[in-house]
Structures are given as C-alpha cells and as structure tokens.
Amino acid sequence: MIEAKMLYKNFGASVAVNDVSFTIPDGQITGVLGRPGCGKSTIANILAGYTASSGGSVSINGYDIERHPRRAKAAIGYLPANNPIYYDMTVREYLDFLSRLHRLPRRQVPGRIAWVSDIMGISEYLPHLILNLDRGVIRRIGIAGALINDPPILLLDQPTAGLSPADTREIREILKSLRQDRTMVIFSSYLAEVLELCQHVLVLNGGKLIANDSIANLRALAGDKNRLKLSLHATLDQLRRILSSMESVEDVSAQPGLEEGALDVILESGVDTDLRPQVWAACARENIPILEMKYLNVSLEEIFLQLTGKIQGGD
Numbered sequence: 393m394i395e396a397k398m399l400y401k402n403f404g405a406s407v408a409v410n411d412v413s414f415t416i417p418d419g420q421i422t423g424v425l426g427r428p429g430c431g432k433s434t435i436a437n438i439l440a441g442y443t444a445s446s447g448g449s450v451s452i453n454g455y456d457i458e459r460h461p462r463r464a465k466a467a468i469g470y471l472p473a474n475n476p477i478y479y480d481m482t483v484r485e486y487l488d489f490l491s492r493l494h495r496l497p498r499r500q501v502p503g504r505i506a507w508v509s510d511i512m513g514i515s516e517y518l519p520h521l522i523l524n525l526d527r528g529v530i531r532r533i534g535i536a537g538a539l540i541n542d543p544p545i546l547l548l549d550q551p552t553a554g555l556s557p558a559d560t561r562e563i564r565e566i567l568k569s570l571r572q573d574r575t576m577v578i579f580s581s582y583l584a585e586v587l588e589l590c591q592h593v594l595v596l597n598g599g600k601l602i603a604n605d606s607i608a609n610l611r612a613l614a615g616d617k618n619r620l621k622l623s624l625h626a627t628l629d630q631l632r633r634i635l636s637s638m639e640s641v642e643d644v645s646a647q648p649g650l651e652e653g654a655l656d657v658i659l660e661s662g663v664d665t666d667l668r669p670q671v672w673a674a675c676a677r678e679n680i681p682i683l684e685m686k687y688l689n690v691s692l693e694e695i696f697l698q699l700t701g702k703i704q705g706g707d
C-alpha cells in the first residue's frame with residue numbers, strides 16, 4: 393500500500409506538487425492522469441524515493457520513504473519517464489548491473505534475468521548492445537529493469553509515450569498480464585491508456601489532485617447509454633412511424649416542445665450506436681423537419697477536460 397500525505401514540492405518559486413494526499417491500496421492498477429507539466433513525474437520520483445518532497449510524507453507498505461528508504465524502496469520497481477538506460481551495455485549486462493544495485497544474491501541473478509526477459513519478450517536480445525535496439529524493445533528493457541527485484545509495487549511513468557501503435561499495444565498487453573500479481577501505478581497523459589489498464593484514477597492538474605475515483609464511477613458519470621435529444625416538427629403518429637423503422641432505439645420519451653407543433657424527444661440507445669443517420673433518413677422519408685438534434689451524454693474525455701479545465705480556468 394502507498395500512502396501519500398499532504399505532499400508538496402517546489403522548484404524555487406515554482407510549485408510542482410501542491411498538498412496532494414492519496415492512498416493506493418494493494419492489488420489494483422491506479423492511473424495518475426494529467427496533462428504534461430501537471431506534476432506526475434515529480435510525484436512518481438517522490439514515491440520511488442528519487443526526489444525528496446519539500447513537505448508531506450510517503451509511506452510504502454508502512455515504511456516512510458525518508459526514514460526507512462531501503463525498506464520502502466525494496467518494495468518498489470520504477471520505470472522513470474524517458475526510460476534512462478545505459479546504452480553502451482548489452483541487455484544482459486544492464487539487467488545484471490541492476491541486480492547488483494538491488495543486492496540480489498548472485499546465484500539468483502541468472503534465473504531472475506531469464507524470468508524478466510521472458511515476461512518482457514526480450515530474451516533474444518540479451519547479448520545485444522542496447523544502443524542497437526529499437527525504441528519499443530528498449531522500453532521493454534526499461535520495464536524489465538523495474539521488475540528485476542520482483543517488487544510487489546510497480547511505478548511506471550509514461551510507459552508507452554513516444555512509441556508506435558504496435559509497440560504501445562504490445563506493452564499494454566504485457567502490463568495487463570502483470571496486473572494479477574502486483575500493485576501498479578501508471579503515470580500517463582493518455583486517457584485511453586488509463587481507461588484500458590486501470591481500475592482507479594487520480595487526476596492531477598497544476599500540481600493539485602482534482603479527482604480520486606474508480607474508473608467504474610467515472611464511466612457511470614459518463615452514462616452507459618447514448619441519449620439523443622431531438623426537437624421535431626411532427627405529430628405523435630409521425631413519431632411512431634419513424635420509430636417503427638429504427639430498431640436500435642431502446643427507450644423513448646416525448647413531450648410537446650416550446651415551438652408550436654414541435655415535439656421534444658429523447659431517444660436512448662446502446663453506447664456503441666449512433667442513431668443520428670437513422671433519424672435523418674427516417675425524418676427525410678416522412679418529410680419531418682428536424683429543428684434540433686444533439687447528444688446529451690457527457691463523454692469521459694469531456695469529464696476529464698472539465699476536471700482539468702476547472703482548475704486551469706478558475707484557480
């Protein structure tokens with residue numbers, strides 16, 4: 393479990409993290425989401441014990457990161473942003489070097505290197521110089537390095553940033569396969585990545601924590617149905633006729649509109665169904681003027697933008 397209390401970090405006059413508190417329980421993947429510059433890497437560095445906070449505290453499985461750094465860090469594997477790595481080593485030399493840093497017993501090292509290489513799909517590259525490998529493989533080596541001490545907690549800062557779609561997919565699939573066994577925190581600017589991998593999300597903006605919720609709750613806020621609002625110049629009989637040709641409509645409500653002769657209608661459908669083309673076609677067939685048509689749903693992107701825009705605009 394990770395507990396951060398009232399974290400604060402400034403670089404001179406600039407405040408990177410401002411009074412951030414959260415608890416990350418064991419056994420789930422948590423996303424830390426926010427736009428570039430919102431403080432994600434600073435928090436990642438503080439949790440990993442790479443950077444001291446200017447205020448507040450962090451405990452990792454009950455050990456304070458500043459008072460008991462060795463015990464706290466033993467529970468953590470960390471992939472920093474930009475994947476700093478020694479390019480002039482072979483993959484095996486690099487993983488061996490990290491094993492020494494973690495003080496793994498020497499007899500365990502070959503087995504451990506074989507284990508992480510197998511998980512990360514890099515076994516064939518072990519004898520290769522890292523500088524000759526492509527970006528996706530180098531990122532996988534970085535994650536292998538974070539896993540080398542078999543930590544119960546994995547912190548991954550932008551694990552797929554700057555990678556091709558194919559490399560991104562490959563790494564996300566590997567991360568999904570890892571989530572059974574450990575607590576993971578993924579720092580990301582990509583909403584889609586957090587939605588795909590995480591059960592819980594912390595949203596940062598301007599160094600402040602502005603949301604701390606389950607992905608399920610955010611999805612519920614966005615709605616699990618598409619709700620299309622129409623204003624039609626039509627009678628109820630005409631509405632019934634157009635609806636009879638639209639099988640994807642799951643629910644309908646209608647009431648007289650403000651304009652004379654207008655009907656305000658709300659049509660519900662599954663989230664994957666866009667009713668608008670069907671509405672256009674059916675209304676055209678019946679010669680029904682469409683006065684207005686818009687979705688009432690709030691998308692997850694909009695929720696995210698509203699959350700992050702709120703602070704930027706007004707704080």
Ligand SMILES: Nc1ncnc2c1ncn2[C@@H]1O[C@H](COP(=O)(O)OP(=O)(O)OP(=O)(O)O)[C@@H](O)[C@H]1O
Pocket residue numbers: 403406407408426427428429430431432433434435473581
């Ligand atoms: N070493 C530093 N010295 C001065 N300012 C810094 C330092 N590190 C970070 N900052 C500033 O702190 C703020 C937060 O930076 P941070 O790297 O934590 O954001 P981020 O959300 O990780 O961004 P990105 O997604 O671009 O990596 C930014 O304004 C950044 O310029």
